Amino acid sequence: MLTIDRVFICLLISSHIYCILGSFNVALNKPTWQSSTYAGDVSSRAVDGNNNQYYSGGSCAITQNHINYNWWCVDLKQSFDISSVKIFNRADDENCPDGFYGTNCNIRCPANCTNNICGKMIGSCSNGCQGDLYGSRCEFACSTRCKNGKCNARTGTCTGCKDGSYGDVCEFACSTNCQDDKCDRKTGKCTGCKDGYYGDLCEESCPTCNGSCRQLDGVCLTGCKDGYWGCNGLCLQTCSYCNTGGCRIEDGVCHNGCQVGVNNTKCFNSPT
Structure with a gap:
């Protein structure tokens, strides 16, 4: 004043x-x-x-x-x-020997600081943490689901997830129908589906496909099982009238004719 x-x-x-x-x-x-x-x-x-x-x-x-x-x-x-x-200003704030901090440089840095180096005023681990730890003083353990046990030294966010997990700290499980248990680290979307499934999380089934189907829309990639066809590749139509060998996927015409006693325009060599 x-x-x-x-x-x-x-x-x-x-x-x-x-x-x-x-x-x-x-x-x-x-x-x-x-x-x-x-x-x-x-x-x-x-x-x-x-x-x-x-x-x-x-x-x-x-x-x-x-x-x-x-x-x-x-x-x-x-x-x-x-x-x-x-x-x-004080000239000795940054001149403590490695491994020590504080006004008199007489306090030991936290044991898990990388290279035993920490901030000279409050002892935060300025060079990161050893092993699978994080936090300003490296006092917390990374999630056991982090890939290679590694996470961000400040936030604990995993740098990658082990197969079968996703999320910031890999806290969520990928769908059990994801191929090889792999899904997108952020969204959980499967990178591929096991045979018989499709969709972002491989939650939809395609049981009439003869093997795998396209993840985007369920279109059969290797044809239909015997007894099914569909011009759009979805194999949702039946051809149970055919003899063994099934029918053509695009039009339902039987490969080996009709069963005995069946007269159908889609059969070759149909019995009279």
Whole structure:
């Protein structure tokens, strides 16, 4: 708050409050406050005239971790024309030895971080996770249905599914009629159907086909079973009047004539 006889400066910073110094330090040893204090790193350190940027120098004011809104204030005690404010951030945040993190670099990274490397402030596994784990600290196991046990290190989404499964974490089972138990990873649509079935999920049957049928529409690919025909390839018409050998798929004409006693225009050499 600016008044006739003093200037009151507040700095609002998203994570931590550090050291402050100007070209001519009008803030030197003036009264200070901050939103919280971490491990005895009091607000007055920011204006003590020591701009050592390493924590070990004991000159940085630091607020608590995991707080979304932090502030630091100084009362300059009188009016000044302020030309600039200089903030010295800590220089050792990113210089912890591999395997450690924290303000004093004395906390071990989570055991499952790749290459034993983690973020220096909160210990998140910055290089991903070892093996079949995921999470910011690699604390969760990937789904057992993930192909090769692999999943996204942040979200746990499987990079692929084992045969017979689909979904983000392979939580759904493919249709039992999918050929070789394989289906689309996202939709569950079968990549092919077992003989006798068709449809996206191979849920429709084509029992009159002599073998497999087309997945899209059920058209028989290798002809009809004896006793069936259909000009559209669906083999839905019967030709039970034929002798052995069935009939032509396109028109129902018997290959080997009619059964004894049957007179039908679709039979060759029909008995009289």
